[in-house]
Amino acid sequence: MKTVYITGVSRGLGYALALHYLSNGWKVVGLGRTHAIVHPYYTAIELNLLHRPLPKIAVDTDAEELVWINNAALVGPIGYLGSEAVGLNAINDALQVNLNSAIELSHQVITQIDNYRGQFTLCNISSGAGRNAYPCWAVYCASKAGLDMFSRVLDMEWKTVGKSNFRVFSVAPGIIDTRMQQQIRQTNPNDFPLLERFKNYHADGALDSPESVAEKLFRFIQRRDEFSEVTADLRLVGN
Numbered sequence: 001m002k003t004v005y006i007t008g009v010s011r012g013l014g015y016a017l018a019l020h021y022l023s024n025g026w027k028v029v030g031l032g033r034t035h036a037i038v039h040p041y042y043t044a045i046e047l048n049l050l051h052r053p054l055p056k057i058a059v060d061t062d063a064e065e066l067v068w069i070n071n072a073a074l075v076g077p078i079g080y081l082g083s084e085a086v087g088l089n090a091i092n093d094a095l096q097v098n099l100n101s102a103i104e105l106s107h108q109v110i111t112q113i114d115n116y117r118g119q120f121t122l123c124n125i126s127s128g129a130g131r132n133a134y135p136c137w138a139v140y141c142a143s144k145a146g147l148d149m150f151s152r153v154l155d156m157e158w159k160t161v162g163k164s165n166f167r168v169f170s171v172a173p174g175i176i177d178t179r180m181q182q183q184i185r186q187t188n189p190n191d192f193p194l195l196e197r198f199k200n201y202h203a204d205g206a207l208d209s210p211e212s213v214a215e216k217l218f219r220f221i222q223r224r225d226e227f228s229e230v231t232a233d234l235r236l237v238g239n
């Protein structure tokens with residue numbers, strides 16, 4: 001069977017992705033602190049991405065096709081660096097969940113699939129915030145920019161060693177109606193000058209549903225040979 005591994009499956013995009021893959025006949029391995037899916041082809045792996053080092057996750061190297069999606073993330077801390085809104089613990093937690101854990105898990109996977117001959121796709125969920133600077137999002141922006149660069153380097157490495165069955169993407173999914181957006185709208189106005197813009201996205205119905213983004217990302221990965229760039233913006237990818 002085809003198997004996808006997804007981090008952060010309790011809600012939002014990760015949850016919608018897991019359901020979408022299941023409905024398309026894939027085996028889904030969800031990695032997270034909380035699990036909301038019960039399905040014969042769903043395996044729940046208890047994983048807190050804040051733990052260091054992360055436990056070893058065994059990859060199903062008999063799968064007909066493998067996809068690994070580093071999706072889990074924290075948007076916080078939001079605030080001016082150096083202000084009280086930005087604590088050291090929050091900085092380290094966001095870097096750990098958004099970037100360090102994604103690199104560590106990717107390393108774990110790659111060490112296990114050296115002899116894998118099927119199609120392997122590593123998909124890091126990035127953000128427009130990794131490509132554009134937003135005030136008061138220094139840590140989030142830096143972590144997503146880090147994911148983009150990490151992905152570009154991996155792509156280069158796989159081309160260098162001739163792993164033509166391996167592909168990596170860093171995908172900005174657009175703005176999605178999830179708890180992360182709720183959290184952004186709840187920020188203290190003194191800690192985020194763009195607050196009104198994000199409130200307006202919601203009020204104007206500009207947010208995509210997690211289901212529609214999951215469907216688009218699924219199709220993007222299915223059509224991976226059509227895309228040569230490592231970094232992608234899902235809103236700019238045609239159907």
Ligand SMILES: NC(=O)c1ccc[n+]([C@@H]2O[C@H](COP(=O)([O-])OP(=O)(O)OC[C@H]3O[C@@H](n4cnc5c(N)ncnc54)[C@H](OP(=O)(O)O)[C@@H]3O)[C@@H](O)[C@H]2O)c1
Nearest residue numbers: 008009010011012013033049072073127175176178179180
């Ligand atoms: N929403 C947007 O507008 C938007 C825009 C651009 C990019 N993105 C990206 O899209 C991805 C999904 O975001 P979302 O909006 O769906 O966010 P979300 O609703 O806040 O969901 C985040 C997920 O990450 C998991 N997570 C957080 N900390 C974790 C930890 N320590 N260990 C394991 N899992 C953890 C959460 O699980 P728990 O239940 O364990 O907390 C949850 O399932 C993220 O990479 C985000 O940066 C989102």
